[in-house]
Amino acid sequence: MSREINITVGSDTAATQLRQDFDELIARVNGDMMFQSIQADDPVSVEAAVTNAERSIDAHLREFTENGALQSLAGEIKQQFRESIEAQAKAAAQYAR
Secondary structure: OOOOOOOOOOOHHHHHHHHHHHHHHHHHHHHHHOOOOOOOOOHHHHHHHHHHHHHHHHHHHHHHOOOHHHHHOHHHHHHHHHHHHHHHHHHHHHHHO
């Protein structure tokens, strides 16, 4: 993930739980994406990888339903995964030339 995500929560305990759950969510999604192959010069392939990341995020967020703060970050997390996948594909396509 390339940018910071900022959110305010009500207590140190809530902040700690949010960080732990966020880190766990990202680790799980990264694990799911580890074996995702992408044809860097094929926009359909890149978009398929983004779609898979978004589905993975949604699936793993279901395991954190009690963490409303984490749930509220779903859109931002998906956007950052999109940007990361697109940047990696662009770099790979340039390298392949």
